[in-house]
Amino acid sequence: MSQKTPPKTMEPPKIEYPCPDYPIKVIGKKSDQFQSLVVEIINVHVPDFDESRITIQDSSKGTYCSLRMFITATGEQQLKDLHEQLIASDQVHLVL
Structure with missing residues (x-):
């Protein structure tokens, strides 16, 4: 008789810090100020943020x-x- 192993529970992946290339996606209403607002907020928390790597869709x-x-x-x-x-x-609708 074979013994069944209990199902593995899904755990979120462990992040090792510092974690370079951590992806963030921010969605909001399109406006002239949206990107500058997001960049301004990110610069507060990430002083070495590279704006040239932003992809806009x-x-x-x-x-x-x-x-x-x-x-x-x-x-x-x-x-x-x-x-x-x-x-x-109020301009940001979702952060992933």
Whole structure:
């Protein structure tokens, strides 16, 4: 008789800090100020942020805009604070 192993529970991947090239995607209503607002917030939490690596994609109707970027994540608190400040903006709809 074979013994069944218990199913593995899915755990989020462990992040080792500092984590270079940590991906962030920010989605909001397309406006002239959206990208500059996001960059301003990120610069508060990531002083060495490289703006040249931002990828911009407009929605099919051009109403929304997504910004994809990479940061060097230094810890969970940094990521939490960054997420909270981005979401607190009335221009940001979603942070991934």
